[in-house]
Amino acid sequence: MLELERVSRHFGGVRAVDGLDLKVRDGEIVGLIGPNGSGKSTTVNLVTGLFSLTSGQIRFRGQDIAPLPTHMRLQGGIARTFQNIRLFGQLTVWQNLWVAQNSPADRAKRGFFSRWLGGQSGVRDEIVSLLEFSGLAHKQDELASNLAFGEQRRLELARAMATKPKLLLLDEPAAGMNSEEIGQLRERILKLRERGLTILLVEHVMELVMGVTDRIAVLNFGQKIAEGTPAEIQKDAAVRKAYLGGDAAAAEGGS
Amino acid sequence: MLVDLIQNTLDGLTAGAAYALLAIGFTLIFGVLRRINLSYGPAIMLGCYAATWFHVQFQVGLLVLAALTLAATVLAGAYVERLCFAPHRDRSAIAAMVASFAIWMQLEELATLVLPNHLYAFPALYEGGPLSLGPFTLRAEALVMFAVTVLACLALQRLLYRSRFGLSVRAVIDQPVAARLVGINLPWVFVRVFAVASALGAVAGYLIVASAGQVTPMLGMWSTLKGMLAMMLGGLGSLPGAIVGGLALGLIEAHSQWFFGPQVRDLTAYFLLFALLALRPSGLWTTPRHG
Numbered sequence: 067m068l069e070l071e072r073v074s075r076h077f078g079g080v081r082a083v084d085g086l087d088l089k090v091r092d093g094e095i096v097g098l099i100g101p102n103g104s105g106k107s108t109t110v111n112l113v114t115g116l117f118s119l120t121s122g123q124i125r126f127r128g129q130d131i132a133p134l135p136t137h138m139r140l141q142g143g144i145a146r147t148f149q150n151i152r153l154f155g156q157l158t159v160w161q162n163l164w165v166a167q168n169s170p171a172d173r174a175k176r177g178f179f180s181r182w183l184g185g186q187s188g189v190r191d192e193i194v195s196l197l198e199f200s201g202l203a204h205k206q207d208e209l210a211s212n213l214a215f216g217e218q219r220r221l222e223l224a225r226a227m228a229t230k231p232k233l234l235l236l237d238e239p240a241a242g243m244n245s246e247e248i249g250q251l252r253e254r255i256l257k258l259r260e261r262g263l264t265i266l267l268v269e270h271v272m273e274l275v276m277g278v279t280d281r282i283a284v285l286n287f288g289q290k291i292a293e294g295t296p297a298e299i300q301k302d303a304a305v306r307k308a309y310l311g312g313d314a315a316a317a318e319g320g321s
Numbered sequence: 322m323l324v325d326l327i328q329n330t331l332d333g334l335t336a337g338a339a340y341a342l343l344a345i346g347f348t349l350i351f352g353v354l355r356r357i358n359l360s361y362g363p364a365i366m367l368g369c370y371a372a373t374w375f376h377v378q379f380q381v382g383l384l385v386l387a388a389l390t391l392a393a394t395v396l397a398g399a400y401v402e403r404l405c406f407a408p409h410r411d412r413s414a415i416a417a418m419v420a421s422f423a424i425w426m427q428l429e430e431l432a433t434l435v436l437p438n439h440l441y442a443f444p445a446l447y448e449g450g451p452l453s454l455g456p457f458t459l460r461a462e463a464l465v466m467f468a469v470t471v472l473a474c475l476a477l478q479r480l481l482y483r484s485r486f487g488l489s490v491r492a493v494i495d496q497p498v499a500a501r502l503v504g505i506n507l508p509w510v511f512v513r514v515f516a517v518a519s520a521l522g523a524v525a526g527y528l529i530v531a532s533a534g535q536v537t538p539m540l541g542m543w544s545t546l547k548g549m550l551a552m553m554l555g556g557l558g559s560l561p562g563a564i565v566g567g568l569a570l571g572l573i574e575a576h577s578q579w580f581f582g583p584q585v586r587d588l589t590a591y592f593l594l595f596a597l598l599a600l601r602p603s604g605l606w607t608t609p610r611h612g
Contacts, residue, residue, distance in 0.1 A: 114502055140504035152499035154492040165488045168504030176485075229504050 067092045067233055067264045068113065073122035074288075075108055082108040084288035085122070090233070095255065095265045097275040097296075100285035101308060106268045107149065109285070110235050113266075114146050115139050126233065141170055145231035147222045149238040149268075155211030159202055162210050162225050163193045169230035193228070199254075200224040216247050223254065233264045240271040252278050276300065284308065324456045329575040335463035337571020338470035342525035343548030344555060344563035345477065346518035352494045352558050353514045356414055360401045360421040362544030363428040364519055365526035368394025369536050370432040372527070373441045383444060390527040391520055397428065398519025402512055410511075425545075429538050440537050443530045462532035469528065473521055474564060480517070481560075490514055522548075550594055556604025565605055 068090040075083045083105040090096045098106050111117040113124060115136040124131055131139055154162050167189060175189055197203040200220040205213065210221060219239060226234060236255075240248050248271060255265060255278050269275045275282060276296045284292040284299060286308040292299060299305055343362075350358045371393035372386050381389070405420030447461035481487035493500045493510055501507055526544060530536045547570065555566025570590060577589035597605070 116498065116501075136501040137504050137506050140502060146502055148499065152496045154488075154495045154499070156491055156495055157488055161488050162492075164485060165492050165500075165505065166503035168506075225503060 067094070067127060068266065069123075069125040070109070070113075071123040071125070073109075073112060073124060074120045075105075075112055075117055076120045081288045083112065083285075086285070086288070086290055088283055088290065090264055090266055092264055093259065093262065094281065095259055095267060095279045097279035097282040098266060098268045098285065099270070099272075099275055099282060099299075104285040104308075105288040106285055107237060108288075110146060110237050110266075110268055113139075113235060114144060137168070140229055140231075141168060141173075143169075143230070143232035144235065145226040145229045145233070146235035147219075147226050147237055147239055149241060151215075151218045151222055153210040153213075153218055153221055153225070156209065158207050158209055159197070159213070159221055160193060160206040162221060163196055163228045164189075166225045166228035167192070167230075171230065196224045196227055199227075199257075215242060219243070219251075220254075227258075231263065233266065234258065236265060236267045236269070238269055238271075239267070240269060240274045243271075245273070248274050325579060326576075328457050329579050330572065331457060331459060332463070333572035333575030334568060335459075335467050335571070336574065337551075337568035338467045339525045339529050339567075340547050340551040340570045341564045341567025342470055342473060342521050343544055344551035344567045345474070345560060346522040346525075347548045347552045348555075348558060348560055348563040349490075349514055349518040349521075351552070352560075353490060353511060354406060354410075354417075356406060356409075356417045356421075357549070358401065358406070358421050359418060359545055360405070360424045360428065361398075361518070361522060361548060362546070363425045363541030364397035364401050365394050365522040365544050366536075366538065366541035367397045367428045367432055368392075368519075368523050369443070369526050369530045369540060370436055370538075373443060373536050374435055376444065377436070377441065383446065386444065387527050390530075391523045394523035394526065395516050395519045398515045398522070399512055400424075402515040406511065406515075407508065410508075425541065429541055432538055432541075440535055443534055443536045445534050446528075446531050460532060462528060466528045466532065469524060473524060477517075477521070477560075486510075486513065550590060553594060554597060554605055559604070562604055569605060 068088075070086055070088040073083055073086045073088075074081065086105070086109065088096075088098075088109075098109065100106055108117065112119060115131070115134065119132055126139070126142060126144060129142075131142065134142070154165065157165065172189060194203070197206055200223065202217060202221060202224065205217065210218065213221060223236075223239065240251055243251065252274060255267070259265065267275065267279060279296055282294065282296055282299045283290055284302070284305050291304045291308060292302045294302070347358070347361055350356065350361065368390045372389040375381050375389050376386055401421065401424050405424050406417055409417040409420060445462065446465055449461070451458040451460045452464075453459075481491060489500070489505050489510055492503075492505060493507060497507070522544065526540065530540065551567040551570045552563055553566070554569050555562030555564070573590050573593055574586050578586040581589065
């Protein structure tokens with residue numbers, strides 16, 4: 067699904083990401099962890115095209131996506147959520163999902179001819195089902211900025227889903243959540259996988275990462291220092307050193 | 322005295338309606354791009370000149386003239402966007418502003434090249450004299466101006482709050498990065514915003530030129546100044562503010578002209594703008610905004 071090959075991104079002298087190899091196969095949930103400033107968010111920004119590559123290659127479904135602008139990558143099937151929530155605050159919950167429906171299939175439905183043939187109704191049904199999936203059906207006409215924190219996170223996930231992605235990048239979706247909300251989030255992520263999504267999960271909260279991923283890659287100073295199943299990673303000496311030596315708080319699940 | 326006051330208020334409101342349209346156009350562009358487009362007025366001027374050229378050559382009718390102004394201004398607006406805002410989108414705001422100044426000069430040169438006289442007559446909407454309502458007089462153009470402005474505001478409100486395009490525009494204003502990441506095609510949104518803003522400007526420009534009965538290359542600078550002044554009076558980036566700012570500017574001008582004479586009219590407006598920026602930098606109309 068997604069292949070990063072010797073991917074680097076330097077900011078001046080800082081090697082935010084340095085020669086990273088990473089593979090995410092179809093239907094997998096891969097975790098990307100590491101101390102603060104280890105290059106996780108930069109990696110997400112490279113995949114979505116917010117940053118350009120210094121060197122290396124990113125392939126999505128076999129195609130080199132480095133030259134594609136962000137909105138094209140999105141239409142190709144990559145979606146993400148943000149660590150710091152970025153909803154369209156002045157739009158309602160419903161409208162947040164509506165403006166996100168930019169997949170080629172949805173564009174075709176909105177084409178001149180299908181508009182007159184009732185193609186729009188499918189678009190509505192999808193919003194309804196996304197609202198139900200996120201438990202936001204009763205809030206559909208609320209302004210996004212008026213939602214509670216947990217609801218905003220759910221809406222962000224729903225908005226990412228509205229773009230009909232094949233690959234979903236979740237950037238610290240559990241930040242600021244309590245244990246119960248994390249449990250619900252885990253259920254939701256697993257349900258998404260059942261729907262055929264591939265997920266790259268960037269996360270500090272070990273409770274979530276360990277419980278939901280098939281494989282974990284660990285970054286430190288922009289380089290991959292370990293990769294394996296959750297059980298293997300928990301035992302890995304280099305990982306323990308990076309976390310405890312670099313930023314002890316991160317290992318405790320803080321941000 | 323009271324009659325004069327009311328007459329001035331009427332005149333101020335109708336002039337203000339045109340300022341409001343210009344300010345809305347400015348505000349749309351500023352809201353979406355966070356850039357000041359100095360060439361906004363000159364694009365309107367070029368649109369009016371294109372229509373004038375047709376009028377001089379072929380003596381076309383009023384409706385054709387209005388349509389031509391609209392089409393040419395939208396084209397000129399899109400040209401300005403492509404040439405000076407698209408290339409500088411992720412770069413310095415100053416570069417885009419300087420580029421828009423350069424295009425201003427270019428558009429003025431172009432206009433004077435095609436129509437070299439300083440002044441051209443432009444057909445009025447209504448040939449009869451001003452209408453009288455008791456002691457007050459009102460020009461037909463002023464009535465049309467006011468009605469058209471109200472209609473344009475209502476249409477814009479519908480566009481921005483109901484249509485998918487309008488919601489995308491507001492999404493971009495609110496969260497440009499997230500908007501890109503849900504697949505909204507930003508360049509396409511920008512071009513269309515410029516087209517809408519230019520169309521509003523064209524409506525204002527046409528009505529102004531038609532009620533003045535003449536068109537000069539100064540129209541470009543005049544529109545940019547009035548639009549920017551009204552936008553800043555109302556508060557940068559707020560659409561209701563642009564309307565309030567436009568009407569306020571019209572009223573201030575009309576009343577100060579009566580009190581202090583026509584020479585001091587513009588000076589009063591500039592002075593008030595400085596006072597406002599010092600005392601209430603967010604403008605007359607402030608809506609809660611975030612991001």
